[in-house]
Amino acid sequence: MGAIEGILTGFEVAFSWEGILFVLLGVFVGTFIGMLPGLGPISAIAIMIPITYGMDPTLALVMMAGVYYGAVFGGSTSSILLNAPGISGTVASSFDGYPMAQQGKAGKALAIAAISSFAGGTISVVLLMIFAPMLASVAISFGPPAYFALMLLGLTAIASLSEGSTIKALISAVVGFMIATIGIDPQTGTGRFTFGSMNLLDGIDFLVIALGLFAIAEVCYLVMNRHKTAAGSGKEIGSLKLSKDDAKEMSGPVGRQSLLGFILGILPGAGATIASFISYIAEKRIAKKPEEFGKGSVKGLAAPEASNNAATSGAFVPLLSLGIPGSGTTAVMLGAFLVLGLQPGPMLMGDRPEVFWGIIASMYIGNIFLLVLNLPLIPYIARILTIPRPLLISLVLMFSLIGVYAISFSVFDLYLLLAFGVIGFLMRMFAFPAPPFILAFILGGMMEKSFRQSMTISNGSISILFENNISLVLIILSVLSFAFPIANSIWSKKKAG
Amino acid sequence: MKKLLALLIFVLMFLAACGGENTSSNNDNANDEDTEENSGEDNDEWALSESIEIVAPAGAGGGWDTTARMSAQVLTEESLIDQDIGVVNKEGAGGAIGWAYMAEQEGSNHNLFVSSSPILLVPLNGQSEYGHEDFTPIANVIADYGAFAVAKDAKWDNLNELFEDMKEDPQSVTIVGTSAPGSMDHIQFVRFAKAAGVDITKIKYVSAPDAGGVTQVLNGSADVFSTGVAEVAEQVRADKLKVLAVTSEERLDGEVLSTFPTAKEQGIDETFVNWRGFFGPKDMDPAAVEYYENKFKELSDSEAFAEVRANYGWNEMYMGNEEYKQFLDEEKENLKSILEELGLLE
Amino acid sequence: MLQGVNRKIGLILALLSIGYLYMSYQLPTYPYIPVDADAVPKTLGWVLLVLSVALFFSKDSDSEEQKAKRRIPKKDVKALLGVGALLLIYIMLFETLGFIIMTVLFVYFCSWFLGYKNHIVNAIVSIVFPIALYSIFVFMLQIKLPQGILPF
Known part of the structure; x- marks a missing residue:
């Protein structure tokens, strides 16, 4: 049994004192980077590459992996407290996390996020360990038609993402999709809607939109209510107490969305951001009280948090077992492997079991460290909300400005941030929901890409979408998920009439 | 007020803890600065008078970025260049953002950047105002x-x-x-x-x-x-x-x-070779060009860089200023005719 | 004719979609590509046009709470515009004067403008936070932020 021996070597590496030290260092830096505006795991790992040159490869990689999942763990803090996501994977966490914090339950919200992240991270590492060798085939099972169907399934949920006018939700979504078409079209190389500006050739960064629509728009409301103080006293805000009911409510979504997030994380190109959105929608779909979502629901926070962390572990499947980097961060990790003289790919598990299994085994410790590091800090971090409003507003603005600047180092993006802030404020004022906008932006771009890839491959025949089993199933699900609410409402009207 | 203080202390704690792990690299920098002062004086030829900035016209982690970072690392570690070398990412538009930034540095002797085939292709596609003609090719170092x-x-x-x-x-x-x-x-x-x-x-x-x-x-x-x-x-x-x-x-x-x-x-x-090398801005001092040309030759010949090449699977391909320029001109003509035939020429 | 919020917004969105459609029809097309760069934008443009017409003819169904959100007291309008102006100044001078100077000034004046009276705390916060962030980015992570007119 080579695999079991391999796993044991992995644990040996991970549980050596150096292993533990480097995991600790990695998750610490990661949490910190995640909390810092604009800095994601990509830049953190890229900066570390020259520093780790010449180090023991396993230890270096264990540390970098820690930075990666640590950042996703830490990124939720600013989403929850300030409505200003520090990294794109935690945008969905602000949907319910921020309202919960506004109700004076910031400590609780952070605790739910931390525990869900921990559970999502740990469950997915177990899955990773048991199934890693087999999962390689899952990672490459999705062709363009299947990706198209997956994105379609995500988009059909738009109407259900918000209450109120369906027309307004759809308008938000279409405009979000339109924003996604800005920039160079990868299939033809044409610049679309760039108004001749070089700054728009790459399209608009997701975080610029998220920070504008959420953080800046929220600041406008804070400005209007600047003389009020936050709900709840300092003590209450920092309280981590979760009731038995909360724990019960969390367990379902955490279990389900860890699994879903993990699977989505395995797919190259999907990643933590898309996973967190799809999990949020999925959980809302099956919830008994979907109307609570968006207003501080425990489930609505637990789902994306479990999912984005699970997706992070999932992203290691194609990287470690196939040498395929499915996201920007894993692409940089691949670079790190190369500098350290390793070649990730199908042969890694056999050639260097201590690296392959060492990284996976270290994630158990990493996740425990993250929980232990974060929980005691929550009462202090949560008190950010007791800062007097005028000062808090300035600091949130500063956070958002640096966050955007650190993405592209372009002042142009700062103007864009301001513009999206105004759009976000107007959208709220006229009851156009923001989540469909942001969902369509992120899924729409991928949907167009995979649709057109499919059409090029099939020379324009639409039947390619139904020839593949995965895409067929997903398309049927999309149709059902679109038709069911409509049919349901017609049926209930008839019954009433 | 007390709470605020607590917050500040918390932030400072973080800073102290994070600063600790990086002290080693900071010390390195400090040492470099010391040696630089000595070597700067006894050199009659054109010499560096300030730190160098290398722009990678792409995001962190890509080919241009790794080339820039690993070259800077070897140049510093092997003491080929005694000034600080900073790598800056100017990401966007397939390189055009970085090139536009470099075009503003006209005449500077301390700004370099890394590029490869896209500096020929992107202007031909009509997505950059600037092409290799607008810069000073210094030396090619790598081939893929x-x-x-x-x-x-x-x-x-x-x-x-x-x-x-x-x-x-x-x-x-x-x-x-x-x-x-x-x-x-x-x-x-x-x-x-x-x-x-x-x-x-x-x-x-x-x-x-x-x-x-x-x-x-x-x-x-x-x-x-x-x-x-x-x-x-x-x-x-x-x-x-x-x-x-x-x-x-x-x-x-x-x-x-x-x-x-x-x-x-x-x-x-x-x-087809995907070459990769270093460029300077337009109107760079010829003496400075010669200086960098020699430094990159030394870099390319060094054992440390050979190891870097081996790790990344890069090949050695050194071309000096003149040869590089000619190579680029020919390559561009060649690409132009292909794009024209494909109907992609702007 | 243009009474009701939905009508006004519907009209604006319709104009937006027409502008977007016009630009979509200007996009170049290529032979041998089954679904070209203009296909999705054209579809989106038409869908938005249809939706905006639908919105135009739909009844205003806003709750009282939603309507209240639109009534912004004059004092708050001034505050919002003031913060907006501060942000614009910040962005315009950001690269010239540098990160530290602009951010310190921004945090201090923005808090002061919004009615924060404790000048000592304000000064401490507005100096410590930007400098701390700047040091993390520039010295620890080696990521350059605009240094502007300061020597470091």
């Missing part, structure tokens, strides 16, 4: 080669079989690459197809970022993956892909790499 890979059970065993099928019906084969049409992955394939007599206007090319290319060939969505050699070597070793041809003049070195046939030995007289 392309490869055309197919699934291991594909029906083609060599490039000629593939091109025979494509001559009959170009639309029956899907080519996948990472970048957009008109950029490197696409053009390198087109060049070879053209040399073999395929109707290149009808070639079906799919662009798949985020490593979608290798996935699509593995799961059978696309047929041929046009990419860099390093991207497929490991898949070949694991017996998942086979390489129909590499774009180099001669076979490459390495256990797996040497098994890849060149297109040339299959009777298709064409090569």
Whole structure:
């Protein structure tokens, strides 16, 4: 049994004192980077590459992996407290996390996020360990038609993402999709809607939109209510107490969305951001009280948090077992492997079991460290909300400005941030929901890409979408998920009439 | 007030803790500065008077960024250059943002940047105002080669079989690459197809970022993956892909790499090299150009850099200022005619 | 004719979609590509046009709470515009004067403008936070932020 021996070597590496030290260092830096505006795991790992040159490869990689999942763990803090996501994977966490914090339950919200992240991270590492060798085939099972169907399934949920006018939700979504078409079209190389500006050739960064629509728009409301103080006293805000009911409510979504997030994380190109959105929608779909979502629901926070962390572990499947980097961060990790003289790919598990299994085994410790590091800090971090409003507003603005600047180092993006802030404020004022906008932006771009890839491959025949089993199933699900609410409402009207 | 204080202390704690782990690299910098002062004085020729900035016109982690960072690292560690070297990422628009930034540094002797084929292709596609003519080529240091890979059970065993099928019906084969049409992955394939007599206007090319290319060939969505050699070597070793041809003049070195046939030995007289080198802004002092040229020669010859090349699977390809310039001019003409034929020229 | 919020917004969105459609029809097309760069934008443009017409003819169904959100007291309008102006100044001078100077000034004046009276705390916060962040980015992570007119 080579695999079991391999796993044991992995644990040996991970549980050596150096292993533990480097995991600790990695998750610490990661949490910190995640909390810092604009800095994601990509830049953190890229900066570390020259520093780790010449180090023991396993230890270096264990540390970098820690930075990666640590950042996703830490990124939720600013989403929850300030409505200003520090990294794109935690945008969905602000949907319910921020309202919960506004109700004076910031400590609780952070605790739910931390525990869900921990559970999502740990469950997915177990899955990773048991199934890693087999999962390689899952990672490459999705062709363009299947990706198209997956994105379609995500988009059909738009109407259900918000209450109120369906027309307004759809308008938000279409405009979000339109924003996604800005920039160079990868299939033809044409610049679309760039108004001749070089700054728009790459399209608009997701975080610029998220920070504008959420953080800046929220600041406008804070400005209007600047003389009020936050709900709840300092003590209450920092309280981590979760009731038995909360724990019960969390367990379902955490279990389900860890699994879903993990699977989505395995797919190259999907990643933590898309996973967190799809999990949020999925959980809302099956919830008994979907109307609570968006207003501080425990489930609505637990789902994306479990999912984005699970997706992070999932992203290691194609990287470690196939040498395929499915996201920007894993692409940089691949670079790190190369500098350290390793070649990730199908042969890694056999050639260097201590690296392959060492990284996976270290994630158990990493996740425990993250929980232990974060929980005691929550009462202090949560008190950010007791800062007097005028000062808090300035600091949130500063956070958002640096966050955007650190993405592209372009002042142009700062103007864009301001513009999206105004759009976000107007959208709220006229009851156009923001989540469909942001969902369509992120899924729409991928949907167009995979649709057109499919059409090029099939020379324009639409039947390619139904020839593949995965895409067929997903398309049927999309149709059902679109038709069911409509049919349901017609049926209930008839019954009433 | 108390709470605020607590918050501040908390932040400072974080800072102190984080600062601690990085002290080693800070010390390095401090030492560099000391030595620099000594060496600066006894040098009559053109000498560096301030720190150097190397721009990678792309995000962290890509080829340009790694080249810039690893070169800066070796130049510093081997004490080839005693000034601080900072690497700056100017990401965006396939390099155009970085080039526009460099165009503003006209006349500077302390700003360098890394580029490769896109500095020829992107202006030709009409997406950058600036091309290599607007800068001073200093030295080329690295070469990468392309490869055309197919699934291991594909029906083609060599490039000629593939091109025979494509001559009959170009639309029956899907080519996948990472970048957009008109950029490197696409053009390198087109060049070879053209040399073999395929109707290149009808070639079906799919662009798949985020490593979608290798996935699509593995799961059978696309047929041929046009990419860099390093991207497929490991898949070949694991017996998942086979390489129909590499774009180099001669076979490459390495256990797996040497098994890849060149297109040339299959009777298709064409090569493609993805060169990568350093440029300065327009109107750089000729003495400074000479200074950097020599430094990059030393870098290229150093053992430390040879190790870096080996790790990344890069090849050595040094060209000095004059030779580089001429090479770039010729290459651009060549690419221009292909893009024109494809209807992609702006 | 243009009474009701939905009518006004519907009209604006319709104009937006027409502008977007016009630009979509200007996009170049290529032979041998089954679904070209203009296909999705054209579809989106038409869908938005249809939706905006639908919105135009739909009844205003806003709750009282939603209507209240639109009534912004004059004092708050001034505050919002003031913060907006501060942000614009910040962005315009950001690269010239540098990160530290602009951020310190911004945090201090923005808090003061919004009615924060404790000048000592304000000064401490507005100096410590930007400098701390700057040091993390520039010295620890080696990521350059605009240094502007300061020597470091």
